[in-house]
Amino acid sequence: MQATVEWQHDLVFTATSGTGHSVTLDGNKTAGASPMEMVLAAAGACSSVDVVSILEKARQQVTGCRCEVKGERADAVPAVYTSIHLHFVVTGHDVAEKHVERAVQLSAEKYCSVAKMLEAAVTITHSFAIEQAA
Known part of the structure; x- marks a missing residue:
């Protein structure tokens, strides 16, 4: 298994799984879950x-x-x-x-x-x- 986490802006990141599914994560909890x-x-x-x-x-x-x-x-x-x-x-x-x-x-x-x-x-x-x- 693998995943890639890419910084978007501020504390917002996009995590993409090895199967190609993506989720937004946000350290400030405004654009996505922490x-x-x-x-x-x-x-x-x-x-x-x-x-x-x-x-x-x-x-x-x-x-x-x-x-x-x-x-x-x-x-x-x-x-x-x-x-x-x-x-x-x-x-x-x-x-x-x-x-x-x-x-x-x-x-x-x-x-x-x-x-x-x-x-x-x-x-x-x-x-x-x-x-x-x-």
Whole structure:
């Protein structure tokens, strides 16, 4: 894997992945997300991919999945994350709690590469809720 990060102006950069996808990052948070916000987003996205994939394999009727990610940072520089909490809100038709619990657990313990990488230095916790689809 590879990526290129190119300075645009001020503290605005364009990051381009090896597959050609681009995202704007901004140290001032005006033109894009900050790099630290993207770390949270990456953890939420990586784990969400796992959760949705596992639920689909379990033949659950999932119509939506939202991961609300909250991070606490150290007060000193560098202001690294000290804790991250991922809360999944799964929407669907008759989605079984046991399947969601298992999917979140498998992502946390085995599959989410981003979270597994971060957990060496950060306390990562998980929770979930299930909402019935209309």
